[in-house]
Amino acid sequence: xxxxxxxxxxxxxxxxxxxxxxxxxxxxxxxxxxxxxxxxxxxxxxxxxxxxxxxxxxxxxxxxxxxxxxxxxxxxxxxxxxxxxxxxxxxxxxxxxxxxxxxxxxxxxxxxxxxxxxxxxxxxxxxxxxxxxxxxxxxxxxxxxxxxxxxxxxxxxxxxxxxxxxxxxxxxxxxxxxxxxxxxxxxxxxxxxxxxxxxxxxxxxxxxxxxxxxxxxxxxxxxxxxxxxxxxxxxxxxxxxxxxxxxxxxxxxxxxxxxxxxxxxxxxxxxxxxxxxxxxxxxxxxxxxxxxxxxxxxxxxxxxxxxxxxxxxxxxxxxxxxxxxxxxxxxxxxxxxxxxxxxxxxxxxxxxxxxxxxxxxxxxxxxxxxxxxxxxxxxxxxxxxxxxxxxxxxxxxxxxxxxxxxxxxxxxxxxxxxxxxxxxxxxxxxxx
Numbered sequence: 323x324x325x326x327x328x329x330x331x332x333x334x335x336x337x338x339x340x341x342x343x344x345x346x347x348x349x350x351x352x353x354x355x356x357x358x359x360x361x362x363x364x365x366x367x368x369x370x371x372x373x374x375x376x377x378x379x380x381x382x383x384x385x386x387x388x389x390x391x392x393x394x395x396x397x398x399x400x401x402x403x404x405x406x407x408x409x410x411x412x413x414x415x416x417x418x419x420x421x422x423x424x425x426x427x428x429x430x431x432x433x434x435x436x437x438x439x440x441x442x443x444x445x446x447x448x449x450x451x452x453x454x455x456x457x458x459x460x461x462x463x464x465x466x467x468x469x470x471x472x473x474x475x476x477x478x479x480x481x482x483x484x485x486x487x488x489x490x491x492x493x494x495x496x497x498x499x500x501x502x503x504x505x506x507x508x509x510x511x512x513x514x515x516x517x518x519x520x521x522x523x524x525x526x527x528x529x530x531x532x533x534x535x536x537x538x539x540x541x542x543x544x545x546x547x548x549x550x551x552x553x554x555x556x557x558x559x560x561x562x563x564x565x566x567x568x569x570x571x572x573x574x575x576x577x578x579x580x581x582x583x584x585x586x587x588x589x590x591x592x593x594x595x596x597x598x599x600x601x602x603x604x605x606x607x608x609x610x611x612x613x614x615x616x617x618x619x620x621x622x623x624x625x626x627x628x629x630x631x632x633x634x635x636x637x638x639x640x641x642x643x644x645x646x647x648x649x650x651x652x653x654x655x656x657x658x659x660x661x662x663x664x665x666x667x668x669x670x671x672x673x674x675x676x677x678x679x680x681x682x683x684x685x686x687x688x689x690x691x692x693x694x695x696x697x698x699x700x701x702x703x704x705x706x707x708x709x710x711x712x713x714x715x716x717x718x719x720x721x722x723x724x725x726x727x728x729x730x731x732x733x734x735x736x737x738x739x740x741x742x743x744x745x746x747x748x749x750x751x752x753x754x
Contacts, residue, residue: 325414342467357450363457368481378579382602391449398732466504503527544577629662647720678708680729
């Protein structure tokens, strides 16, 4: 089975989209010998910032000399990004072998697995087979019934809680917080960046699970001091830290990541020293997050996909737009609050807006986006053509701001020749 065949087989053999519940994933992992039970590490949930925290924790652990498997989702240009061993994504050959073994296990066990469940099991299998000393895994959707919650790594993080995926998780922040904090398990170190009405729910979940809780703003703190970051955890206090990821919001993410690294050190019986923390944070990379990926005109991409995420980067977007002709390139998923995102983006000093949609089943029609936009706009598909038009409208001295969906960001980066080579097309488009 080659790589294209592996992608096609995953598409043909799995249910598209998400199915909340753990039974199928448990059965699938059992058929693979329960690889997750042999892994220690960090499980990370949250409305926004969970991928960044994963990347930062993994970078610190790697800088400590540990073998680190990083399991994230979704991807920008290739499914291979979702399973990283050390500092590299799995090869096409490795991905194909993982897919073959997991699909065979599903067949033998009579498991009707979803796409997400298959990929989750593949990640745990890869980490075990590679001999990972630390596994860092990003939750897909929610937490309580997400496929990744079959695993207890020993450290569990809820980065943030906001309104997103209400149809699956609940209509209030408190309800969503309960879903996310359900990743806390007995004996875990629970780490939280939750605020407001989510905080008492997270506290209660940790207490009920019998997990020790370190809370941002209490046991943990992160504050920018000039160009550097000061972080305090129960284990240490460090100042003048530099980050390899961009944006003011990454200060809080870095504080949570350092706390998670301290938890890992306690779990493994080997503290990660100050040098490793500094090197890890400075060397961390997480593509597609407030990243300038082209010039003449500048193209700035961000994976913000809900109003809270847009709000968090609005200051940086405003600074990027100041003094130059700036064009918005926007596409969203139909089950995300695109109206809320567009309301916030309309405050930017924009010359024009171009709406498009990524090649994903859930992508919203650009005509719908245009009707929600308060000014004039253009609608163009596919995303590559929309990017070309947005750059033309911005002019060589201007800027294009592309956001609204990680799938859109991935297609922009692929068009610019960035990241892993795009996957070969198969008949089925990703639903998540």
